[in-house]
Amino acid sequence: SQQGEEDPQALSIQEGENATMNCSYKTSINNLQWYRQNSGRGLVHLILIRSNEREKHSGRLRVTLDTSKKSSSLLITASRAADTASYFCATDRTGANSKLTFGKGITLSVRP
């Protein structure tokens, strides 16, 4: 079963707007990561937030983590057409030999 579940499944916004994507998970985690995938390509790591962190920034990205609610959000500010891609959250579960389990992904379309 999927550890991470993202919502919405698809998001369409205008260039310049902010995009917010959410991820929920089920078990205790060491960290949560967000990845991006352009069509037909491999995944690229965006940001990692540890279980003892609540918020993290990287450029136009802002990630929050609420371990009490087992949820995370990814905010992309001032979106660009080039941000069009699929976004996945992934969790490293507590304990050894983590599988780094991925959600089903969110398809983001940014209209120029």
Added chain:
Amino acid sequence: GAGVSQSPSNKVTEKGKDVELRCDPISGHTALYWYRQRLGQGLEFLIYFQGNSAPDKSGLPSDRFSAERTGESVSTLTIQRTQQEDSAVYLCASRTTGFTGELFFGEGSRLTVL
């Protein structure tokens, strides 16, 4: 090489044939993962190698699937007697340890079973 390398990038095969997919991880990365991604879907975990430990094979969907890794280098994923439902992109990823940190992905091997 600088990144994770996968080959072939595309493979078309007939139902019933065996296929072998190859992954060259980043040098020094002890952890290596295989995932399967069906069209428009998320990533499905297949198998995980960590150093010299026994691999975690819990994601392999059937005994037609197997994978090997020599030390901390190249890995091969073998699918025997391919079926049409095996059609997918097979993604390989590596990272420095098995416990934390970002994964570095290859571009994937797209398998089409006719």
